[in-house]
Amino acid sequence: MTTRLVVQRNDIRAFQWTESPAVTLNDGDVRLRIDTFALTSNNITYAALGDAMNYWQFFPTGEPATGCVPVWGFASVVESRCPGVEVGERFYGYWPIGDEIVLQATGVHPGGFTDGAEHRQALHPIYNQYVRCSADPGYRADREAQQALLRPLFATSFLIDDFLADNGFFGANTVVMSSASSKTAYGTAFCLAQRKAVTVVGLTSPGNADFTRALGCYDDVVVYEDIATALPETASVYVDFSGSGSVRSAVHRRLGDQLAYSCAVGATHWDGMGGGDDLPGPAPVLFFAPEQARKRIAEWGPEQFQANMAAAWTAFMEPVTDTEHPWLKVVAGQGRDAVERSYTALLAGTVPASEGHVLSLSER
Known part of the structure; x- marks a missing residue:
């Protein structure tokens, strides 16, 4: 059976x-x-x-x-x-x-x-x-759990980072991410932090704020309740891992014309999905990781694509599996x-x- x-x-x-x-x-x-x-x-x-x-x-x-x-x-x-x-x-x-x-x-x-x-x-x-x-070449028997948990998510993280850089961050100097404690979000923040090209701001719940700050890959962490007053009003890209209509609305209304691009990725707040109509700023655009992968494989070739991702994955595994303070x-x-x-x-x-x-x- x-x-x-x-x-x-x-x-x-x-x-x-x-x-x-x-x-x-x-x-x-x-x-x-x-x-x-x-x-x-x-x-x-x-x-x-x-x-x-x-x-x-x-x-x-x-x-x-x-x-x-x-x-x-x-x-x-x-x-x-x-x-x-x-x-x-x-x-x-x-x-x-x-x-x-x-x-x-x-x-x-x-x-x-x-x-x-x-x-x-x-x-x-x-x-x-x-x-x-x-x-x-990326397989290690002692890291099967980390691979199962993070490799598909990190592939998305790698491709979001690449997509944003490929588009010059749409002219923004800050990337704002919801559900910042989620694995795909902090994988993306890790990749962005390596570039040192933009400020990375994480949005999260009060209960996850300490964990998110301790990761060290966000320049600033703002809890959802404080978006309307504490989110920096600067040229920004919003990467939405939560899918929450209320969070999206708060970000769009706070940033308004300063919001250069709104990228919808996930639905960790699956039961609060919706919203997006009549919001200030650009309409949210769904990010589909396989399309960016297809573009880069065509441009770089499959071997170079795998090599670039493997190098990023290896670097990411260092803090994830750190002996004293693993992520x-x-x-x-x-x-x-x-x-x-x-x-x-x-x-x-x-x-x-x-x-x-x-x-x-x-x-x-």
Whole structure:
């Protein structure tokens, strides 16, 4: 039997576990045991934007009212009918919350393969790639948890930083980021801090203010309640990781014509989404990381793109895994109860900013 966590697409608080018979492999198929996966506010964004951004289409349930929340992590091949993909090999990639999956391995090469399932053909290819750990220069067995938790988020961070620099920061001297304690936000702040080209201001809740300041990658931290009085009135770009309509409105009204660009990225405040009509300043523009990746791969070439990202990732790992004051504490969980606790805590916004949850349903 195959186990999956399935949520209601119109109410992501409602979820249930489903079990279905294991499918028989066809030629070219591989069965993988999903060993570990990260569950973060990024996955809540996938669910909140599931219809708008087609995230529900990666692992369809067969029921239009339900969906599988995608996650990033590691899986091992337990059965293969695909030459070049052997039992026992380990892959990093995009999975449903579950215990196993069958993929149609196409385009097999030394670095991995692509899932060639028909329902994924129209979806962005960056999510359909499965990386062979033994051939991944960035893979370290002792940092699997950090990779599952942060690598997909940091890829977005790297690309936001690159996008802003590529556009000359739209003429602004300051970058303002909401949900500043979130992993994608502080990854972006880390990249921006290396450039020393702009002032970086983080917006966060009072409860996360000390953590955010202690990171050291923000020049200033302002709590949400003080935006109207404390946010510096200077030429700025707003990068919105929260999706909160009230926060967006406060930033736009505070900065007005000083706001050079408004960039919508995430939905950590998924239950407060909305707003954007009749706001001063530029209309928010959705940032889609794969498009910036596509542009840079075309310009730099795939090898240079990977090298540039790997260099940034290696630098980022230093504070993240610092022995005395790590930015991230890994919290491991096993079984359905652990997954449910983590998912509901993320929905409620009660997971401490310093924690990252790595989970498993499989008995290894």
